[in-house]
Amino acid sequence: MDNHDLNAIIAGASGLVGDELLHQLLANKRFKHIYALSRRDLPFHSSKLHQIIDPLLRINSWEHETPQPQYGFICLGTTKRKAGSKSALAAVDLDLVKDVATTMKNLGVKHIIVVSSLGASSHSPSHYLRCKGKMEQAITKMGFEHCIFIRPGPLKGERSEIRTDEQLLQHVFDVINPLVVGPLKHFSPIPAEYVARSMVKMALSCQKHQLEQKTIVSGHQLRTI
Numbered sequence: 189m190d191n192h193d194l195n196a197i198i199a200g201a202s203g204l205v206g207d208e209l210l211h212q213l214l215a216n217k218r219f220k221h222i223y224a225l226s227r228r229d230l231p232f233h234s235s236k237l238h239q240i241i242d243p244l245l246r247i248n249s250w251e252h253e254t255p256q257p258q259y260g261f262i263c264l265g266t267t268k269r270k271a272g273s274k275s276a277l278a279a280v281d282l283d284l285v286k287d288v289a290t291t292m293k294n295l296g297v298k299h300i301i302v303v304s305s306l307g308a309s310s311h312s313p314s315h316y317l318r319c320k321g322k323m324e325q326a327i328t329k330m331g332f333e334h335c336i337f338i339r340p341g342p343l344k345g346e347r348s349e350i351r352t353d354e355q356l357l358q359h360v361f362d363v364i365n366p367l368v369v370g371p372l373k374h375f376s377p378i379p380a381e382y383v384a385r386s387m388v389k390m391a392l393s394c395q396k397h398q399l400e401q402k403t404i405v406s407g408h409q410l411r412t413i
Contacts, residue, residue, distance in 0.1 A: 195255050196391070197223040197297065199245055199288045200263030201230055204343055205303055209261060209384035210237075216388060221255050225288070245288050250295060259391050260292035260300040267316070274315050281319040282326075289327045299334040299394040301387045302327060306341040306407050328402050334394040338387055339406040342377040378410055386413040 196213055200206040201224045213222050214234050224230055225240045225247065240247060245264075250256075264285050271277040289300060308320035328335050386405060390413065393399050405413065 192218075193220040193255075194218050194259060194395075195221040195223070195257040196259040196261060197225060197257040197292055197295065198261040198263065199225040199292075200261075200265075200303075201226060202228070203263050203265070204380045205340075205383050205387075206261075206263035208380045209263060209387055212384050212388050213261075218392065219259075221257070223257055225291075245284065245291075247291055247295065256296040257292070258296070258298050259394075260289070260295075260297035261387060261391075262288055262292075262300070262302040264288065265303065265305075277316065278319050281316070282323050285323050286326050289330060293330050293332065298332060299336070299391060300327065300332045301336040301338065301391055303383070303387075304337045304339045306339045308337070308339055332401075334399055334401060334403065336387075336390045336394070336399070336403045336405065338383060338390075338410070339404060340378050340383050340410055341407050343383065344377045344379045376408065378407070382410050386410045389413050 196219055198206060198210060198213065201210040210222070210224060210230075210232065213219050214232070214236055220236060221238060222234075222236050223238045223240055225242070225245055227241070227243050227245065229241060230239060242248070262285055264280065266277055266280045268274060268277050271280060285302065289302070292300060302324070304324055305317060305320045307314070307317045308324055309317055310321035310325055312318045312321060324337050390399070390403065390405065
């Protein structure tokens with residue numbers, strides 16, 4: 189394998205951002221091996237793609253001759269409405285993401301890029317944002333060379349599930365978007381394609397040693413990367 193070949197592992201490839209990210213990674217010539225950690229088979233076929241199916245998103249074995257991923261992407265998340273309770277939301281957005289990050293670290297991942305949320309803070313009065321903030325804190329302490337947290341606002345794109353609140357917000361911003369300026373731009377709905385593109389570009393920036401150990405990219409910044 190060429191020393192410049194890059195390998196990546198992605199968890200959450202069936203979601204809105206994860207689906208777009210997987211397409212972009214498969215199309216990127218720099219990445220030679222893409223491992224998709226998923227609960228079920230994904231409808232993708234590529235010589236670059238290696239699917240790892242496990243209901244708990246765990247990796248129980250790894251062949252020594254299998255190229256290790258240097259890059260890890262996590263696009264996991266839920267909502268309280270879908271999860272059913274605050275504890276169920278925390279089990280996904282905090283505990284599961286931490287467990288997957290630990291698995292990636294043990295595989296040899298050096299640079300991790302995680303989808304978080306605009307406003308993430310361990311001190312937030314919002315349970316959802318507090319879980320995201322605690323998740324970021326925990327992963328930052330795991331010893332990765334780079335931790336990049338992507339904090340988009342509302343997302344635009346075609347989900348397999350319908351989220352009424354996001355659809356309503358999209359319609360509102362479509363009307364008022366010309367009037368949105370300054371900090372409010374971070375709350376403007378952003379296409380999942382832009383989020384995924386920024387994740388790939390930030391990953392490649394790690395290789396060039398252009399980033400701090402912890403980097404946060406939020407809202408409107410995702411449109412300019």
